[in-house]
Every structure is written in structure tokens, then in C-alpha cells.
Amino acid sequence: MQEGINAGAPWASSGRQPKIAIVGAGMSGIAAVIKLRKAGYRNLTVYEKADRVGGTWRENTYPGLSCDIPSRWYSFRFALNPEWTHRFSYGPEIQAYLEKVARDFDVESAIRFGTAVKSLDYVVLPSEEAPKWRLVTEGGETSLYDVVISATGILHQPVMPDIPGLTSFEGAIFHSAHWDHSAELNGKRVGVIGTGSTAAQIIGDITSRVGEMVVFQRTPQWMVPLPQTEYSPGLKRLLRFLPFLQWLPYFFYFFAGLRTFGAATVGDKKMQERISQACLTNLAQNVPDRDLRARLTPDYQAACKRLILCSSFYPAISSENAELVTEKIQEIDAKGVCTEDGQHYELDVLVLATGFDPSAFILPTKVTGEKGLDLEEFWHRAPRAHRAVAMPGFPNFWMLEGPTGPVGNLSLITISEHQIDFVIQMLDKMKRDGHAAISAREESYVGYNDAMREALPNTVWMSGGCTSWYMDDSGLPNLYPWAPGRYLKSMRRPKFEEFHLRDEVAATASA
Numbered sequence: 001m002q003e004g005i006n007a008g009a010p011w012a013s014s015g016r017q018p019k020i021a022i023v024g025a026g027m028s029g030i031a032a033v034i035k036l037r038k039a040g041y042r043n044l045t046v047y048e049k050a051d052r053v054g055g056t057w058r059e060n061t062y063p064g065l066s067c068d069i070p071s072r073w074y075s076f077r078f079a080l081n082p083e084w085t086h087r088f089s090y091g092p093e094i095q096a097y098l099e100k101v102a103r104d105f106d107v108e109s110a111i112r113f114g115t116a117v118k119s120l121d122y123v124v125l126p127s128e129e130a131p132k133w134r135l136v137t138e139g140g141e142t143s144l145y146d147v148v149i150s151a152t153g154i155l156h157q158p159v160m161p162d163i164p165g166l167t168s169f170e171g172a173i174f175h176s177a178h179w180d181h182s183a184e185l186n187g188k189r190v191g192v193i194g195t196g197s198t199a200a201q202i203i204g205d206i207t208s209r210v211g212e213m214v215v216f217q218r219t220p221q222w223m224v225p226l227p228q229t230e231y232s233p234g235l236k237r238l239l240r241f242l243p244f245l246q247w248l249p250y251f252f253y254f255f256a257g258l259r260t261f262g263a264a265t266v267g268d269k270k271m272q273e274r275i276s277q278a279c280l281t282n283l284a285q286n287v288p289d290r291d292l293r294a295r296l297t298p299d300y301q302a303a304c305k306r307l308i309l310c311s312s313f314y315p316a317i318s319s320e321n322a323e324l325v326t327e328k329i330q331e332i333d334a335k336g337v338c339t340e341d342g343q344h345y346e347l348d349v350l351v352l353a354t355g356f357d358p359s360a361f362i363l364p365t366k367v368t369g370e371k372g373l374d375l376e377e378f379w380h381r382a383p384r385a386h387r388a389v390a391m392p393g394f395p396n397f398w399m400l401e402g403p404t405g406p407v408g409n410l411s412l413i414t415i416s417e418h419q420i421d422f423v424i425q426m427l428d429k430m431k432r433d434g435h436a437a438i439s440a441r442e443e444s445y446v447g448y449n450d451a452m453r454e455a456l457p458n459t460v461w462m463s464g465g466c467t468s469w470y471m472d473d474s475g476l477p478n479l480y481p482w483a484p485g486r487y488l489k490s491m492r493r494p495k496f497e498e499f500h501l502r503d504e505v506a507a508t509a510s511a
């Protein structure tokens, strides 16, 4: 710790542009660049470890990948897209959209591709007027920033299942997020471990062309049909000609999403019942076999786990070449998968649709805040934040899609856009009032998270009788427990009293 360095508000009071680092060039990072520039913040550097923008939609290339939020809503407000080909976009089309937006708004000129951030620490340096974030890349390069925005995503670090013998399998084996496109599927015996949204999309897409499909299910899932439709050339022409018409479906899906799936998760029992009924009807209509239907029927409440929107899974699992295995997996060997009842399933290809680490956020990047505060220790595998964007002890460090944001069945683009606007208001406040640093107040952070903890039992994630990837090591779901609309509203105008607005900060950073 180094005391006595010039305290003050260097960028805010000197009139220079703040130097801002953005980590990640997925949807959130792209939106951050565009909105920050529009608000007048132009000294931006985006660090992206891959060689293209896109994040999730660049990384995941599995067959059947599609967005379960309607395209007209899963779009940036500043770049509505008349060219969407389907009501629910397929992965490659979203990737192409993100690349186009990045090109059209010249986002790429701010990005350093192939540059992973290894560490960030909040430091006082004798050469600097006030504490800075010191950013070190995997390549060992060091730079200093006034402000850091983490846009590293929530579902980014794939989780491999802890099954004995996993590495002994001699066929093709890969995580769904690292799809091996060289692996032959046609006519092959393919196993899929997992039955979440990704697995449902993969199984629905490839079962008709594989020889055998063996699905290893730990927990059955609730599924509503995905009402997919292709948009006509006439509609696209109309929307190109009258672009403002795109706001109608944007707000229609926005409000429908909040009133249906959004409401069902946080206590609207009637809506939840309607969704359960829709799922049961879907199951009854698409799975004729009574025994299979029973094994696919969840014993917990709908929406307790992330609700799946998929129309292709039930027909696929009901087809002659598909088998649903509900016995627990005992081990994997060179030739396939053994279950606890002594069965052995010989396979050529094994797909691990086992999800992501939802507690990672920016980790494993090492982040050190004031007084040497280590983010990984601060979170302890139960990440929390104030309003999902800020934390005490981490001044001028903002997160997009950070912990406890609303992430249920709604467009995360909308969430990120609100969070960026919130951060911009914080920067404006610093500029206006000459503050050197802003971080969440300890008492605000604690109060906010205590209130969340009290509200969580009212949500279906806790009362619905399931465990899910939403739960972290605290035993609680890492989610916003109130209506998502309330979150969006709360982000429109920051309550500055919840934040520590400081003019003198030098003594609190690490040396």
C-alpha cells in the first residue's frame, strides 16, 4: 500500500477523456463501444481473446443452435434488423448480425483481437495523479486505465462432467461449446449427456441423420414449443421501407416476455400454471409412448430450471433410432458409456452438453480491487454485486451481465443496454462533479443482497422443487428475484446515494 499520492479527480476534473478498457467483444462489448462513443466517451480499448466479435454466438456452432428469444427483441435498439429471416434466429444469423453491427459502427477499430486479459488490479503509482486499473494481457503487456468495463459474459466457461473414464473414450468426444465439425455423424451411434436447452436443440437437429441417438438424462425438463416461422421477402421489404414498424414487434415481445415467463418465475402462480399446462400438452401431443412420456415428465414445477423452448426434441426422442437412458452414468470407457444398472452403450461420438460455469463471470481473470481485495475470494463461488453492475472495493469497475441480474427467458441484449446506459450516467456524474472514483457503498451492496435473499423463497427457482445451474455455492439462485421490469426501471436513473462518490482515493489502492 502506498500512501500520500496526489489525490484528486484527474480525468474528471482535468477535462480529458477517461481511458476506458472493455473486456470482451460479445454482444455486451459491442453495445458498450457504440453507446459510450455516442455519449462522447471515445478513448476506448476492447480486449477480446478470440479473433472475431460475437462471444456466445461465435463460440457455439453446434447443429440446431438457435435463440429462444424472438429475433425482433433479441436485437440492439440502435440497430433493429429488418433482414431477420426467422422469428427465432439461428446461431449463424445472430453471429452475422453482431459482425455487421460491429462493422457498421466501426467497433472493430477499438478492438484488440487475440488479446486475453490476464489480470486487473487497482493501483497507486507515483507517476499517476490517482489510482488506475492496471491491465495485464496474457502476452505480458501492461496498460493503465481510469475505468474498466467487464463484458465477459455469463455462460462462457464450459463445464466438463466429472465422470470416471471420461478421457478414455476412443471415439469423438467434445463439449457442445467446442463442436468438432470434423466428427462424422451420419449413420453413427451418437450419445448426448445432458438435457438442457443446448442438448434439446442438438438432439432435435441431428437425430434424423444419425444411426442411433442415445440421450443420457439426469433430470427431465419442461418444454414449450418454439413457434418458429420464416419471414417473407414482402415483410422484409416493408420493414426496410418503414423501419419504425419494427418497434411494434420489439415492444410486443418485450412486454409479452416480461408478463409471461418473467412473471411466472417470480410468483405469478396463474401464469406458472398456464405454462405448465402448455408444457404438458406439448408432451402429450408429441410423445405418443406412455412409458417414454412418464420418463420425460418433470417432478418439479415448470420454470424452476430455465424453461426450454423447443419443438424438435420430443419428436426426435420419440423416433425409432432414439433411446432415453435415465439410469445414472457409472463410467465412460474406450467404447462408450456404462450405467449403474450394468448396461453398456457403444458409441462413436459422445457430445457433452453439460453447460457452463455460471459463477465465473470475469474469472479466471485475476481482479484485485482496493486494499488488495481479490475478486475470487470476495465472491467465494457465490458472486454478488450491487444492481448486478458494481461492488464495494472495486472502484470504477463496472460489469455487464454481472451477478444477480435477470437472466431468465428474456432478451439479455435489453439487459446489457440498460446496464451500459447506467454506467454512462455514472461517468457523466464523475465528469460533472469531478469525482475520481465511484464504487458501490458497502451498506447498499449488503442491503440489496439481503433484500434479494429474503425475496428468493417467493421465486419458483427456490420453491419449485429443483436444483439448477442458477444455484451457486451459497445454495441460492444467482438471479434477480423480482419482476425483470423492476430491474430495468431501477437502472434507468441511478440512485447516487447508493454509491461511494469519491474525490480522494489514493490511499486505498494497492501499491
Ligand SMILES: Cc1cc2nc3c(=O)[nH]c(=O)nc-3n(C[C@H](O)[C@H](O)[C@H](O)COP(=O)(O)OP(=O)(O)OC[C@H]3O[C@@H](n4cnc5c(N)ncnc54)[C@H](O)[C@@H]3O)c2cc1C
Pocket: 023, 024, 025, 026, 027, 028, 029, 047, 048, 049, 050, 053, 054, 055, 056, 057, 060, 066, 067, 068, 069, 074, 115, 116, 117, 118, 151, 152, 153, 154, 155, 156, 198, 362, 365, 400, 401, 410, 411, 412, 413, 416
Ligand atoms: C448456447 C447458448 C445459448 C444461448 N441462448 C440464449 C438465448 O436464446 N437468449 C438469450 O437471451 N441469451 C442466450 N444465451 C446467453 C448469451 O450468452 C447472451 O444472450 C449474450 O450472448 C451474452 O453476451 P455477452 O457479450 O454479455 O457475453 P458473451 O457472448 O459470452 O461474450 C463475452 C466475450 O468476452 C470474451 N472474453 C471473456 N474473457 C475474456 C478475457 N479475460 N480477455 C479477453 N476477452 C475475454 C469472450 O471471448 C467473448 O467474446 C445463450 C448462451 C449460450 C451459451
